[in-house]
Amino acid sequence: LLFYTLFASLPLLLGIMFINNFLKSLIMYNFYLIIFNELLYYSLIMAFLVKMPMFLVHLWLPKAHVEAPVSGSMILAAILLKLGGYGLLRVFMFLIKFKNLNLFFMLLSILGGVLISLNCLRQLDLKMLIAYSSVAHMGLVLGGLFSLT
Incomplete structure (x- = not known):
């Protein structure tokens, strides 16, 4: 869990530091002035895709659900997973500039949602079922978000 957070959030921090160094501020209305490249795109959205999940x-996520008490598992599924979606909405102008890459993430999210839904059908552990159904649900949400409509 710590390694996922560390390896996904460190590029986000470096991307934010690059934007701050380039613009001398982090006001999001000025982000259109940046010349975007794919590396900056990946660095800014990868942390949110891991947290989404x-x-x-x-x-x-399944490991976190199994190790947490029932109340912690419910809070994780109900609130904390949605924060990744909020982060993606905050960097939405990056998503608009890379429409060709958004199609890949949209198809991967929808396909992953379908595959994880099939995995949910064979789960016996309730916490694992909640974890996998959260992944399937967030896959469909990500598909809608990356469609840019």
């Missing part, structure tokens, strides 16, 4: 970077 997106298919293929969701492996931390």
Whole structure:
């Protein structure tokens, strides 16, 4: 769990530091002045995709649900997972500039949501079922977010 957070959030921190160094402020209305590249795009959204959680970077979530008490598992599924979506909404102008990459993430999220839903059908542990259903739900939410509509 710590490694997922560390390895996904460190590029986010470096991307924010790059933007701050380039613009001398972090006011989001000025972000259109930045010449975007794919590396900056990946560095800013990867931490939010891990926290959302997106298919293929969701492996931390079932372990967190199993180790947490029931109340902690409910708070994790109900509130904390949605913070990744809020972060993606905050960097939405980055998503608009890279429409071709958004199609890849949209298809991966929807396919992952379907595959994880099939995995939910065979789960016997209730906490694992909650974890995998959260991943499936967030996959569909990510598909809608990356469609830019």
